[in-house]
Amino acid sequence: MITKEIFEKLKEKFGDDIIRLDESVKDPFVVVNPQKWLEIAKYLHDDPDLYFDFLMSIAGVDYPDENLIRVVYHLWSYKHRHMLVVKVELNRENPVVDSIDSIWANANWLERETYDLFGVVFKGSRNLKRLLMPEDWEGHPMRKDYEEPKEYHGISTERENPVYLFHLVKPPEEE
């Protein structure tokens, strides 16, 4: 099935919770209501015509202009050999969405990564803690307005430019 057919099937079942379909890009995607996402995901996984048995990836994208964080899910069905891209749109100040690790177990690490880098909270997750950064790290590094802390546990996070260190060239004056 192509994305348009899947979209129509979902629209029949869930109505207004399936917000829109975008076919203008290379990978067409479906935008769904974050409140109903767990229910929709269960349907995508269980329905014999759709049967998305594999979650390929979860990614976050930060849009500070629209005050949105979009979480992108890539699903794949080994049985029917079709793919679906699902996006949920979350408020940037308080991004919360249901966890889907009860459906696809590998979602746990992908959600942890997204939580770590974007601060998206996955409600009902089995084990939601940071994956790449230390657990007591402050801030979420992949957000556009992230500023790196000067030091972590007394370790400086900056390295002097060796060109300036040996006084070969004068460093540019700070504004």
Place this chain on the structure above:
Amino acid sequence: MSKVEKVDITKTTHIEHTADGVIMVTNLDLAVNWARKNSLWYLLFATACCGIELMQTGGPRADLDRFGVVFRNSPRQSDFIIVAGTITYKMAERVRRLYDQLADPKYVLSMGSCSNTGGLFQHSYSVLKGVDKIVPVDVYVAGCPPRPEALTHAILKLREKVGREPYFKNYVGTRFFKFMRWIKNDN
């Protein structure tokens, strides 16, 4: 680390042929360092692709074993640590702990760009900008990753450094000399 002083062998070593056999009078530092520098054991600590080159260097073609340099799996049996690969902030405290577990005298060899400066990943949010931020480094090896020849050369440099060190002054201290005086008076 400790200050390296050069010892002139010709001034301090005498060999005498006597009726009882050959007697050699030498600098004790030299004798001990000769033993130490010929059995430098390193802690296997590979976190990235430099680890592959490290394994190559330990293998039969580059053959580190001929210098008495063999790998250990425990920091408590090792003389130095080869930091081979990218160190993240999450890993940094573990590296420091491994370093603290090494028995004195201990050395650090930083292998590859990532370990030296953060390398390719130095603008990343999670990578430590050089292992010298957390442990004192004796030898740096440039390269991404360095060839086995480069690592072998670095280990030869470390051997030189170990061979020149005033071992008793730096690590044994005055206790040893008190002990020697005590033995001398007792006899």
